[in-house]
Amino acid sequence: MSVLRHLRRDLPASIVVFLVAIPLSLGIAAASGAPLLSGLIAAVVGGIVAGALSGAPLQVSGPAAGLTVIVAGTIAEFGLAGTAAVVAVAGLIQILLGVSRLGRAALALSPAVVHGMLAGIGLVIALSQVHVLLGGAPQSEAWHNLRDLPGQLAGPHSMSLLLGMIAITVLLVWPRYPKVAKVPAALVAVLAATLVAVVTDADVDRVGLPGAPLDELIRPAWPDAPLDQIALAVVTIALVASVESLLSAVAVDRMHDGPRARLNRELIAQGTGNTVSGLLGGLPITGVIVRSSANVAAGARTRASAILHGVWIAVFVLLCAGLLEAIPLSALAAVLVVVGLRLISLAQIRTYIRHRELPTYLVTAGGVVAVDLLTGVALGLAAAVLLMLSRLVRCEVRTARNADGEHEVTISGTLAFLCSGRVSRRLNALPPGERVTVELHLDYLDHGAFQVIEDWREAYTKAGGEVTVRETHDGWFSRATQGRLGAGKSLVRRLGSWTQWQDLDRQRRNAMEAGIREFERHVAPLVQPHLAGLARDGQRPEQLFITCADSRLVPNLITASGPGDLFCVRNVGNIVPPAGGPDSSVGAAVEFAVDVLAVRTITVCGHSGCGAVRALMSGGAVGDLGRWLSRSGVHFPDSADEQGCCTANVAQQLRNLMTYPAVRKAVEDGRLTLAGFYFDLASARMYEVDETAGVPRPVSADPADQVS
Structure with a gap:
């Protein structure tokens, strides 16, 4: 059949x-x-x-x-x-x-x-x-x-x-x-x-x-x-x-x-x-x-x-x-x-202009037309390698003076000896006897460039100045100071909560401000070009992601996605009320995602330890919370444990989605797929849930069983 x-x-x-x-x-x-x-x-x-x-x-x-x-x-x-x-x-x-x-x-x-x-x-x-x-x-x-x-x-x-x-x-x-x-x-x-x-x-x-x-x-x-x-x-x-x-x-x-x-x-x-x-x-x-x-x-x-x-x-x-x-x-x-x-393709040309790879594209095309295919490809590969090398030795140096009168020097990118002359000129241009913070955001630091910064710091300090060197990501400078430049594994940028950022800098007014400053200083320069492209071209997410408002669940983290990837709806219990009900906020988001954004997948994701599911299991929720939870339409099996109830809730919301005409038509036309998932907080693993609320199936193999 x-x-x-x-x-x-x-x-x-x-x-x-x-x-x-x-x-x-x-x-x-x-x-x-x-x-x-x-x-x-x-x-x-x-x-x-x-x-x-x-x-x-x-x-x-x-x-x-x-x-x-x-x-x-x-x-x-x-x-x-x-x-x-x-x-x-x-x-x-x-x-x-x-x-x-x-x-x-x-x-x-x-x-x-x-x-x-x-x-x-x-x-x-x-x-x-x-x-x-x-x-x-x-x-x-x-x-x-x-x-x-x-x-x-x-x-x-x-x-x-x-x-x-x-x-x-x-x-x-x-x-x-x-x-x-x-x-x-x-x-x-x-x-x-x-x-x-x-x-x-x-x-x-x-x-x-x-x-x-x-x-x-x-x-x-x-x-x-x-x-x-x-x-x-x-x-x-x-x-x-x-x-x-x-x-x-x-x-x-x-x-x-x-x-x-x-x-x-x-x-x-x-x-x-x-x-x-x-x-x-x-x-x-x-x-x-x-x-x-x-x-x-x-x-x-x-x-x-x-x-x-x-x-x-x-x-x-x-x-x-x-x-x-x-x-x-x-x-x-x-x-x-x-x-x-x-x-x-003009669209591809525009893409390569934005990514600064147009020279490779033009050199290859010109070589194919002017000589032959193999020569054109060889010339294109040579151009790509030269562009890559130029980027590998590129670093950005910014100097500014903050509200406290302190000079801030930010060096980002790859700092090799080829760039040390420019770094030296910018550092030596700072007025003597001041407080200076050197912020290093480096992918790589070689010994020649390290020596330039270290020699300047010693000379500046002896002349009465005060220098503080701070690093994020890899600790290149600190390892070089200890004579271990190049040793050890790269340190992945850790994901810090507001409380952790507050512990790092007690002088900040509050944890949110500390997190915002950390983002603007270190993360914003990395994501700004991508965000600028999204601001210019608009959003085109592939997926509507409906999940719980629980603070322990971070959609972009558990799906390894970034800006522009997920169109998210979060509420207590990841509930999708059936179409035509008194609450239209979720329905409006669903219809916008399907009819306007043309998403290809709608995912409902529940999680372990969900307070909304526990309230549904006990039947003790009253007031606005009780009225909201009653719109889930879920009925739990008598023998179901907490995990079974969480997955049953996800399966019910998938059925509720099919009550929306826009969703049903898109699914029948083959333009849309519905998916259910359950995230276990303790093990940090994702499980797939089908509409029959059967036993959840791990999305991937146990990490302990995988070969790196």
Whole structure:
């Protein structure tokens, strides 16, 4: 029954992905200089083989625009049969990487380098395919395509340009109409251009497929070339395909609430798919974000959708190849021009500007366009390393005078000998004979920089001044003073209560003020950039977290989350009154979270030792507290202990949530998930609670059993 239930969603989703994959697979094959059948073979293998083995069930694999430039160069160097052999061996390399459990190692590559590489590839694709769009032929080098573009624009244009412009117009306009946007824009664009070409009997180049596809499969042959050149091509395809697939799998994980991707298994699946595709004469495959996002948006639930989309492509090619031969090549070129330009994401560029990683992105993209892919990636990695080194030796020095007339010098960041000259100048600029507090907020302190501060302190003190050195986080300076610089483990910043902050500084007026000052001095500089981004862009939390008002429960602490992650509602007993009751405050928060913030999860979290649950168990609560607790709707089993009553309360609140129409509709549409948890204060462990109020299940293994 569960298979049939999922098939109701997977079957229509597979048809949507099939319609997206057909024009993209043909266009990518054309841009690669390969037979169009090779692109369709890769799509079939990506769906059936990679889909069946995939570690990311909702990811859809097939020929990808990101490999177009590499494949075109490989075909030019080794021919079609040689390229097929290279693809097959590259798949074996991917399998080896997956078996070696190196799946996550590919994610160590800087995202700025990866996205810069894709942007460069997108520009190369657009520059080549715009010539096809204009009725000409693309050159082998991006620079040559750019050089010849003015002449191509100035020359006479055939019907190809009109058909391409029709396709581009549809691609840009179609998604703006939500009622019809479920039909893939690429499919509509190609159909529209094809219809015009058929009606006008346009004399343009069209798709060409063999009459008997199974008889025209390319048989791989080992290239007649030096081994080092073959090895370079194999490794390049294996690594780029692996990185693109794994990044796509991680991105797809963010689109749904199903099982998370198993990256090593996904790498094995991609390798198997590439080996099979190469043996059949197909293009290399990767996990493709365009098809995968369409799959998730169409409501797919299991890997059956990806597998079925491959089956539909195979059936269509074998039985309906004549329909594909009516498609003008300029329509496919138009699709690729738009796809290529969309690889240059303005949102990503803005992100890298905010994170000061734009140089890495631009250097990588420029290298891919100006030279080749490997050179561009190498230049991007070099730029990323240089940026990292510049940040590692960066520190900030601030001087100010407080209301008591005391000079405050705050040094934060990484303090190495390269920065010691600037620190020395700022310290020596302080007037002599004053009281000075040096506040160190350091990630690292080397001996040269320590000596600069220590020498200045001794000289300043001898001249009649008073110097106090204070540290937070790691005790670098104090360890250096004791001759133990670099020894010992880093000290994690401790979480202090107001009372502890008051004990640290008795001169503060009260504990709250001490905590605020501590935050503004040491924590605010770290979180301010993130908070500024949230203030500018608004909140987009993924989760509504409903929990008790108990002071011992700290939601962001127990979920390891930060600002902008949780939309919280706290009340006595983590109660959600049923919809339509006299108290609408919780209901208002629920509806705002679902309808406005579009949260994907609502969590109800109870805890051990809950006073509200104890009051419900005893039935002794009166007044406002009694009236509030009566809205919980919970009834405890006669034999339940306190923990059982706490979990029963959580389960009841999950049922109460389903009385809200907005919640019920979002759950039924698959846009929202409800979750229940129970936090044990004594052991600091979280347990999952289901709606039947059964035995709570630990979310993770016992820490004592985990291997670090």
